[in-house]
Amino acid sequence: MSILIEDVSKRFGSFQAVDSVNLHIHSGKLVALLGPSGSGKSTLLRLIAGLETPDTGRIRISGKDMTYENVQSRGIGFVFQHYALFKHMTVRENVAFGLQIRKASRFYVRERVEELLDLVQLRGLGDRYPSQLSGGQRQRVALARTLAVNPQVLLLDEPFGALDAKVRKELRASLRHLHEKVNVTTVFVTHDQEEAMELADEIAVFNKGQVEQVGTPEDIYDHPATPFVMSFFGPVNVLSSAAGIFDLNHSESNNSHVFLRPHDVLIQTKAEETAVPAKVKRIVHLGWEVVVELSLRDGQLVTAQLTRDRFTQLQLLQEQSVYVKPKSAKTFPVGVQLTYT
Numbered sequence: 001m002s003i004l005i006e007d008v009s010k011r012f013g014s015f016q017a018v019d020s021v022n023l024h025i026h027s028g029k030l031v032a033l034l035g036p037s038g039s040g041k042s043t044l045l046r047l048i049a050g051l052e053t054p055d056t057g058r059i060r061i062s063g064k065d066m067t068y069e070n071v072q073s074r075g076i077g078f079v080f081q082h083y084a085l086f087k088h089m090t091v092r093e094n095v096a097f098g099l100q101i102r103k104a105s106r107f108y109v110r111e112r113v114e115e116l117l118d119l120v121q122l123r124g125l126g127d128r129y130p131s132q133l134s135g136g137q138r139q140r141v142a143l144a145r146t147l148a149v150n151p152q153v154l155l156l157d158e159p160f161g162a163l164d165a166k167v168r169k170e171l172r173a174s175l176r177h178l179h180e181k182v183n184v185t186t187v188f189v190t191h192d193q194e195e196a197m198e199l200a201d202e203i204a205v206f207n208k209g210q211v212e213q214v215g216t217p218e219d220i221y222d223h224p225a226t227p228f229v230m231s232f233f234g235p236v237n238v239l240s241s242a243a244g245i246f247d248l249n250h251s252e253s254n255n256s257h258v259f260l261r262p263h264d265v266l267i268q269t270k271a272e273e274t275a276v277p278a279k280v281k282r283i284v285h286l287g288w289e290v291v292v293e294l295s296l297r298d299g300q301l302v303t304a305q306l307t308r309d310r311f312t313q314l315q316l317l318q319e320q321s322v323y324v325k326p327k328s329a330k331t332f333p334v335g336v337q338l339t340y341t
């Protein structure tokens with residue numbers, strides 16, 4: 001089931017939470033809404049669910065205008081960060097709940113619940129109560145309970161937000177696995193760039209209520225449309241002038257900022273036509289990678305990230321004179337919003 005968001009806006013008092021958003025979520029895809037806190041992701045999710053009504057625009061699910069339909073008629077399953085399971089019910093009873101309300105036959109409920117417990121890898125825990133489960137297991141029950149009634153669309157609002165890093169990683173893998181099996185159109189809110197990249201078929205990057213870019217994780221990482229998007233996706237050097245890092249014949253004008261990923265800064269010990277002189281200021285060892293801070297000839301600082309092997313090859317020392325050149329860089333005109341902070 002596809003979801004079409006057409007020019008949707010939502011204001012709370014004088015605050016524009018969602019600002020003229022257009023987004024096409026294709027059937028069967030897992031799409032992440034990614035952005036900093038307060039950028040409007042959850043509000044858009046609530047608008048899709050029917051928990052809020054937009055001020056302007058249309059929301060179509062499978063082609064049907066659902067903008068003013070109530071929550072129940074939208075066929076949507078919702079999982080929140082703190083999903084309240086029924087504490088007095090076992091796992092099995094929790095998963096069965098929606099089916100029993102819909103008066104499904106006892107036989108169907110029994111079969112379906114076991115199938116779902118299998119799907120979320122909780123077979124054998126059906127008789128436990130929520131208090132006897134870990135946080136990750138509870139979110140799996142929440143997913144099974146939501147999927148039990150075959151929603152047309154699954155909406156997840158930071159579902160792993162309250163869990164520790166290791167459990168989050170495990171649950172990401174199981175959500176991806178589950179999505180491949182169930183193939184329900186899924187919209188996932190997160191502020192974690194790595195989570196979005198690992199899970200999503202497509203990412204919509206939010207900033208101040210607007211969508212800055214939509215694309216596959218590779219697309220967005222390799223071809224960020226704006227400085228905001230580039231700086232949101234991992235560390236980046238922002239240089240105020242191109243002259244410091246490009247050789248002087250380079251065509252980049254000084255009316256632009258240069259955005260350069262640390263792993264795209266190449267260091268060498270010998271002079272070369274396109275490399276510019278720099279000095280090693282600081283060396284930080286981080287296990288398999290080494291971060292080197294350099295000062296360029298015009299005083300600008302730039303951070304390079306290299307593998308330990310490459311570092312050992314170069315045998316860099318503090319205050320050493322070296323040569324650097326960008327493997328790849330992006331320039332954005334002066335005057336646009338530079339980063340998300």
Ligand SMILES: Nc1ncnc2c1ncn2[C@@H]1O[C@H](COP(=O)(O)OP(=O)(O)OP(=O)(O)O)[C@@H](O)[C@H]1O
Binds near residue numbers: 017037
């Ligand atoms: N019901 C409401 N009444 C007033 N303001 C609201 C309401 N819901 C959301 N907002 C405001 O709208 C803005 C966007 O909120 P939203 O929850 O959509 O952001 P978000 O990107 O999901 O951020 P987070 O990750 O922190 O939840 C926030 O500044 C929030 O305070």
